[in-house]
Amino acid sequence: MATGATLARTGDIVADRLRAAQDLYDRGEPLDALIAAVHSTGLSRSQRRRLHAEALNGPLAQRLETAARRDATRLRHAIDLLRDYLADVDPSVKRRLPVARRLAYHLVENRDPALLAQGDELANLVAATAEPSKRVRKGLAWYADLPVSAPPSLFRLRGADLVPVTEVDDISWQGGRLRITGHAYLVGLSVRSRRFNRATVVLRGPRWVPPISTRTRRVYRPEATHGAGEPGCNYDWAGFVAEVRPWSLRWRAAIRAAVHGAKRLLRRRPAVRDTTTWRADIVIWSRGARATGVLRGPVMGRTERPAGLRVRPGWWVRPAWTSDRALQIVLQPTRAELTGARQVDDQIELTGFLPGTSVSKGRARLGGHRMAADFTPVEGGTSFKVAVAVSALLKERDARRLWIEPKGDPAAPVMMESAAETHIGVDRSEITVLRDRRDRVVVSAHRVWPVITSAEWGDDGALTLSGSYPDTDPGPRELVLRQRAGLSYRVPIERSGSEFSVRLAPTAMPRFGGTVALASGAWSLSVAGGKGTTAPLRVGHDLLDTLDEGAHIVGDREHRLVATRFDVPVLVVAEHQPDDEKGAGGLWALRRVHYPAERRRELRDATVYVSFDGRSYSDNARAIYEERLRRGDDREHIWVVKDGAFVPPDSAALGLDPGIVPTVVREGSREHYTALARSSHIITNTLSPQWFRAREDQICVQTWHGTPLKRVGGDQRHMSREPRPAAWYRQAAEVANWDLLVTQSPWASEVLRRAFGYGGEIVESGYPRNDVLAYHDRTDLAAAVRRSLGVPAGKRVVLYAPTWRDHDRRSSSLRLDLAEAKRVLGRDHVLLVRGHMMQTPPVVPGLVVPGPASLVRPGPMSREYPFAIDVTTYPDMADLLLIADVLITDYSSVMFDFAVTRRPMVFFGYDLERYRNTRGLYLDLRTQAPGPLLSEGSDVIEAVRLIDALSGDYADRYEGFVRTYAPRDDGKAAARLVDHVFTETR
Numbered sequence: 001m002a003t004g005a006t007l008a009r010t011g012d013i014v015a016d017r018l019r020a021a022q023d024l025y026d027r028g029e030p031l032d033a034l035i036a037a038v039h040s041t042g043l044s045r046s047q048r049r050r051l052h053a054e055a056l057n058g059p060l061a062q063r064l065e066t067a068a069r070r071d072a073t074r075l076r077h078a079i080d081l082l083r084d085y086l087a088d089v090d091p092s093v094k095r096r097l098p099v100a101r102r103l104a105y106h107l108v109e110n111r112d113p114a115l116l117a118q119g120d121e122l123a124n125l126v127a128a129t130a131e132p133s134k135r136v137r138k139g140l141a142w143y144a145d146l147p148v149s150a151p152p153s154l155f156r157l158r159g160a161d162l163v164p165v166t167e168v169d170d171i172s173w174q175g176g177r178l179r180i181t182g183h184a185y186l187v188g189l190s191v192r193s194r195r196f197n198r199a200t201v202v203l204r205g206p207r208w209v210p211p212i213s214t215r216t217r218r219v220y221r222p223e224a225t226h227g228a229g230e231p232g233c234n235y236d237w238a239g240f241v242a243e244v245r246p247w248s249l250r251w252r253a254a255i256r257a258a259v260h261g262a263k264r265l266l267r268r269r270p271a272v273r274d275t276t277t278w279r280a281d282i283v284i285w286s287r288g289a290r291a292t293g294v295l296r297g298p299v300m301g302r303t304e305r306p307a308g309l310r311v312r313p314g315w316w317v318r319p320a321w322t323s324d325r326a327l328q329i330v331l332q333p334t335r336a337e338l339t340g341a342r343q344v345d346d347q348i349e350l351t352g353f354l355p356g357t358s359v360s361k362g363r364a365r366l367g368g369h370r371m372a373a374d375f376t377p378v379e380g381g382t383s384f385k386v387a388v389a390v391s392a393l394l395k396e397r398d399a400r401r402l403w404i405e406p407k408g409d410p411a412a413p414v415m416m417e418s419a420a421e422t423h424i425g426v427d428r429s430e431i432t433v434l435r436d437r438r439d440r441v442v443v444s445a446h447r448v449w450p451v452i453t454s455a456e457w458g459d460d461g462a463l464t465l466s467g468s469y470p471d472t473d474p475g476p477r478e479l480v481l482r483q484r485a486g487l488s489y490r491v492p493i494e495r496s497g498s499e500f501s502v503r504l505a506p507t508a509m510p511r512f513g514g515t516v517a518l519a520s521g522a523w524s525l526s527v528a529g530g531k532g533t534t535a536p537l538r539v540g541h542d543l544l545d546t547l548d549e550g551a552h553i554v555g556d557r558e559h560r561l562v563a564t565r566f567d568v569p570v571l572v573v574a575e576h577q578p579d580d581e582k583g584a585g586g587l588w589a590l591r592r593v594h595y596p597a598e599r600r601r602e603l604r605d606a607t608v609y610v611s612f613d614g615r616s617y618s619d620n621a622r623a624i625y626e627e628r629l630r631r632g633d634d635r636e637h638i639w640v641v642k643d644g645a646f647v648p649p650d651s652a653a654l655g656l657d658p659g660i661v662p663t664v665v666r667e668g669s670r671e672h673y674t675a676l677a678r679s680s681h682i683i684t685n686t687l688s689p690q691w692f693r694a695r696e697d698q699i700c701v702q703t704w705h706g707t708p709l710k711r712v713g714g715d716q717r718h719m720s721r722e723p724r725p726a727a728w729y730r731q732a733a734e735v736a737n738w739d740l741l742v743t744q745s746p747w748a749s750e751v752l753r754r755a756f757g758y759g760g761e762i763v764e765s766g767y768p769r770n771d772v773l774a775y776h777d778r779t780d781l782a783a784a785v786r787r788s789l790g791v792p793a794g795k796r797v798v799l800y801a802p803t804w805r806d807h808d809r810r811s812s813s814l815r816l817d818l819a820e821a822k823r824v825l826g827r828d829h830v831l832l833v834r835g836h837m838m839q840t841p842p843v844v845p846g847l848v849v850p851g852p853a854s855l856v857r858p859g860p861m862s863r864e865y866p867f868a869i870d871v872t873t874y875p876d877m878a879d880l881l882l883i884a885d886v887l888i889t890d891y892s893s894v895m896f897d898f899a900v901t902r903r904p905m906v907f908f909g910y911d912l913e914r915y916r917n918t919r920g921l922y923l924d925l926r927t928q929a930p931g932p933l934l935s936e937g938s939d940v941i942e943a944v945r946l947i948d949a950l951s952g953d954y955a956d957r958y959e960g961f962v963r964t965y966a967p968r969d970d971g972k973a974a975a976r977l978v979d980h981v982f983t984e985t986r
Contacts, residue, residue, distance in 0.1 A: 367400030513788030706893025
């Protein structure tokens, strides 16, 4: 990604120019700037070929594809520039490009530029290549099936197209041989049996060392099909098992060592045992096609840290993974081994042994720092001692490998061998001497880390972690589980001396007074507390060999605790799916076979509720469901739930007469397809799945998710360009499903009808979700919501709920200064921060994520409550609006809902002009906002402090705002809508 900094020169002129072009592409610079960056001036013929091949397959191709998806003017400009560039490119370079780009450049060079720009041939090609293309065999050759007209030879698949897809799921030693298992296939070429299907793992060593072809056999592995991205392809027999005999490595390395030893003797230097490394390639013959690629892709966990085998004293065969996840096999001598580590006064003393060599001089190296070392010849070799100052290690705070550099010999990494790992405490920090995944010594200084020594799964699916944590600060600690997207959970840790223990239930994590299941994905583990710092959690190296990294299934959830990057614990969560629903093949079968068959069956008297694609029990769907349960409507109620996000309550849980229990279907499951195909009513507030097509006898009620302030649907600028974008056609197909559109006001009806091109029935009932805001007796509910958030009685609640930015979806920052807000408002206010679901969750110092230990923290003299609480993941916005005394927002539709309460609003439009110019707004907030419109965070905070005095200035505008945009939100919207939709069909 572009940084704006001058790119460092690498000495490779081709790589420098390619990096410069990619940097310009990342910054959004025009195509002519990219072409200027990859000029071929001053290059040799081979360099020009390499430069052109990389550029045409990289930033230039990406820019052409972008232009093809946009307007004809940009595409014509790109075509003209690329035609001139391609004229200087060697034809052999163009022939070796991947088939889609080979065809695209052929069109650019040979079609009339005006016709090509105005047509859709390039756009269709780009769309087709977004997914793996269909392969067709003609004779003994394979060809791509792509929607363009060109000479047949251009469609033939070449080496750039036949790249093996590989994954290694196990590496282990069995019977003295290294066994490698996994799967490998060529994209688009099905592997349904062993016939015409071979794979060979080939180990390629240094230059003239003969390669090793291993014994490899194909095995049945349907997991390859489940994880593939190509519908209709079967890779069940893509599995392989390869075995490597250490002797094959040893005799080849011995020949190489003899040659190297002879060269050193000629220079009057003693021979030195050397490391030999082989790269693992895989050669695939499949249905007449042959391809070679690097064997890469270890599955997370044990496969990332394969064990080595001692083949004779001082010699090891070690499988290893490179930084780009490619497999290597290393035959490695132990030229230096550690014998001990201890603290002596203010130094760390490391001692070791150099077997089979006599050395009296030399140095040591810790990372990039050279230092003195003492060498003493002894029987069988040389002992050495290295002293490192504790202060120097604490200053660096970085992990560094230890090397020994005997005078006249190459440097040797110091290996752990049989030495014990060492932890040396220094105040609240520690110095560790540990092994890495290849058994090399690593010395580091850092804050005391908690180390897991035991991990046990219970029958109920709960995970108990225990271990060592010798932190001298005895304060409370929390286990923090964090996902890359920013979502986090906290669980209290029990400590006893230097030991700790924590129990967590992945299916019932605490959140806002209730429990939810962990979302799918990888969750990192760390420990928070102790003066606000966070310490990473590590897996004890003694536990690695016996760590249970298997899947533990509870209901429809699948959990695995794995150690990745050698000793970093990660909790991996996934939905447990039947095999026939997995992968592109399962998805294809559900959409093309199961769903059409179910649509032909008779309807059931059932209602499907979908709120935000199944991510929450909330919004209008929730209000309609609960209104029907209050009436005792016992027809079938089906809730779509995405990734275990919630469990809808039954009638008893809602305090009503028991007996009505909803059906829960997992989003994307076979039951989901069946429900949408056969249910008489569908209630949703967002776009339906693209595969859904409403039947004539179904009633699809679209409640949408708010009266729009920002432009939506066809009113957005990109939707009006020609040719029409794919989103325009997607919207047209979606709107065709709607039988009823629910709106909040006549104004909203007009806007939504025009924006979506909807010509059907509209019900201006008001929003059912806002009924709770208009109830007169809502004290008990508000008190329950405040308790679930940890908001103390008597505190005024300020809710900050900004909308999302199309141009800045990854931003996790807040424009409000929380420290300043706490200083001004903290005495009697609580700030709730509600990030948008389309935005990265906010990560700001001082913003508390609610959990059992973070809601209320005892202070030294009194109970201390958090000032700013992150409520981004709170399930229903209506509950937050219910307890809010003041709303801070910008361009969100939440303003129309909050207006029902008549409580004050403050508008924080720090980027109003940019937002209006990029997304567009339906209202002029300067003249119509029912509260002050401010552009500085400090002014917003001050306005909240003086809100009682300011509210009177906007009283008339506020009342007019309510009359126009929320005229029917009187607490009876759900009843009116249920009467209209369901009473007549009872």
